[in-house]
Amino acid sequence: MTKQIDPCTLVLFGASGNLSRIKLMPGLFRLDAAGRLPDHMVILSVGRGEVSLDAWRADVKSMLDAKFKNGYDQAVFERFIARNHYHANPPTDPDAFNKMKAKLSDEKTFPQNLAYFLSVRPTDFAPVVEQLSAVGLLDESKYWRRVLIEKPFGTDLPSAQDLQARLTKHLKESQIYRIDHYLGKSAVQNIMLTRFTNAILEPLWNNAHIDHVQITNNETLGVGDRTTFYDATGALRDMFQSHLLQTLALVAMEQPKDLTPESIRTEKIKLLESIRPIDVSNLNKQAFRAQYAAGRVCASDGHGENVAGYLEELKRDGVESSNTETYAAVKLFIDNPRWKGVPFYVRTAKRMHEGNTAIAIRFKKAPMLLKDDQHHNWLIINIQPRECIKMEFESKIPGLDIATRTLSVDGPQRQKDDETIDSYETLMLNLMEGDPSQYLHINEVEAQWRLVDPIVKAWAQDKGPVHQYRAGNRDPEESKVIFESEDQFWRYSIELGGDQH
Numbered sequence: 001m002t003k004q005i006d007p008c009t010l011v012l013f014g015a016s017g018n019l020s021r022i023k024l025m026p027g028l029f030r031l032d033a034a035g036r037l038p039d040h041m042v043i044l045s046v047g048r049g050e051v052s053l054d055a056w057r058a059d060v061k062s063m064l065d066a067k068f069k070n071g072y073d074q075a076v077f078e079r080f081i082a083r084n085h086y087h088a089n090p091p092t093d094p095d096a097f098n099k100m101k102a103k104l105s106d107e108k109t110f111p112q113n114l115a116y117f118l119s120v121r122p123t124d125f126a127p128v129v130e131q132l133s134a135v136g137l138l139d140e141s142k143y144w145r146r147v148l149i150e151k152p153f154g155t156d157l158p159s160a161q162d163l164q165a166r167l168t169k170h171l172k173e174s175q176i177y178r179i180d181h182y183l184g185k186s187a188v189q190n191i192m193l194t195r196f197t198n199a200i201l202e203p204l205w206n207n208a209h210i211d212h213v214q215i216t217n218n219e220t221l222g223v224g225d226r227t228t229f230y231d232a233t234g235a236l237r238d239m240f241q242s243h244l245l246q247t248l249a250l251v252a253m254e255q256p257k258d259l260t261p262e263s264i265r266t267e268k269i270k271l272l273e274s275i276r277p278i279d280v281s282n283l284n285k286q287a288f289r290a291q292y293a294a295g296r297v298c299a300s301d302g303h304g305e306n307v308a309g310y311l312e313e314l315k316r317d318g319v320e321s322s323n324t325e326t327y328a329a330v331k332l333f334i335d336n337p338r339w340k341g342v343p344f345y346v347r348t349a350k351r352m353h354e355g356n357t358a359i360a361i362r363f364k365k366a367p368m369l370l371k372d373d374q375h376h377n378w379l380i381i382n383i384q385p386r387e388c389i390k391m392e393f394e395s396k397i398p399g400l401d402i403a404t405r406t407l408s409v410d411g412p413q414r415q416k417d418d419e420t421i422d423s424y425e426t427l428m429l430n431l432m433e434g435d436p437s438q439y440l441h442i443n444e445v446e447a448q449w450r451l452v453d454p455i456v457k458a459w460a461q462d463k464g465p466v467h468q469y470r471a472g473n474r475d476p477e478e479s480k481v482i483f484e485s486e487d488q489f490w491r492y493s494i495e496l497g498g499d500q501h
């Protein structure tokens, strides 16, 4: 469904930054090439430094050249580059935002519906909004004004609430678009559609039939040169707090009454708020953390590569010790009738043997067991690297004996010639369309921090040595402490036979 986009100006703060160079500018270009930007759509990039219009357009061209190494359509380029403008907003100039307002008041050049994309440091989110408000650039009496807030939205519940309080002095909830770029991924959006557009799944989607659910995001990469950022953040806050809990919400929520943003968010909020709070007095049975030690991983060229451990990488950058986790596995329960008693194991780790994002659902034992260790049925929704849905069944081995083997029905979600859309393209389009369904409501953000904060706090207070796992290996054996039953195990690669630990 193509939605109508009003003529608008996208005001891009931080347009010279890394995110903009790699994702935002190329994404906007691709939207233009796909005919998804209205004729009257202009991009005003805002930065601290003085840059001439020609120099800025040359810089935008360099971003596109770097991204599209095989070239691009010249006619689209001419159209796209003409949309691009630049405004310098030096932090030392007290009048900077008034000057920006004066520039934007040129209605012939700048459509007056304004979407602000704050691709700046999180400490700058509230100050930018306050200054926009002070000069009247958030006033919606004649045109809409929307503000996209990059992640993270706070670093814990109190800081998220502080940020929210500062923003809502100037903005209504309907004007705030809090990003979690996972929600822009087609494969993540497919979770909800797969559940609710197939009659065969819904009857099974409950505690009568499902044994447990695993939500996994594993990477082969380490922290790279982001040691300072990562050490202050950790796996729980980096991946679990938003991306993985949002994935869980889509897997477990009730069916929304329709596909409007309000209905979808209502069900996600209800679900997130019904996750049972972690009992920190029993944390060791519900959550496990670890750090990668030196080891050997599979590099992108397919060859093995020796890599340093996390603590060694920190030492190299002058940090003597740390108990920040690079591996986190948490067991969650949802206190509602559908999910009572079903554990959700949510894990994320760096430097694992494989990179994989997946939802793996194990069904309960079959009514007829031909052998004690008969394979359970699994449904796997794989998000990366391969988008597919896979179901595993038992099936008779042809021959004289009564015996079964596991049959795997594998449906690639992505087919030849399907569009590949980056999540930022979807999300920027949604911002201009005024569709917040793939953005986070403040109640979701708060529910997520409420769940995660006690674990982060308990782990920060526990100064004992953190378990070390060898880079390139599978989950540490000790992580199994969170399993509810002895026959549960971490599910790996979507290939059959790659599943057992």
Ligand SMILES: NC(=O)c1ccc[n+]([C@@H]2O[C@H](COP(=O)([O-])OP(=O)(O)OC[C@H]3O[C@@H](n4cnc5c(N)ncnc54)[C@H](OP(=O)(O)O)[C@@H]3O)[C@@H](O)[C@H]2O)c1
Binding pocket: 013, 014, 015, 016, 017, 018, 019, 020, 046, 047, 048, 049, 118, 119, 120, 121, 122, 150, 151, 152, 179, 180, 181
């Ligand atoms: N959703 C995600 O997965 C994801 C991924 C990456 C980043 N992010 C978020 O996106 C935002 C931008 O990330 P980025 O990697 O593009 O950041 P970046 O490259 O460090 O900087 C973005 C812009 O901020 C301005 N800036 C940098 N240092 C500044 C300073 N000391 N004072 C004032 N302005 C400064 C610069 O613009 P000027 O010099 O032109 O003013 C720069 O272009 C951040 O909030 C980040 O957390 C999110």
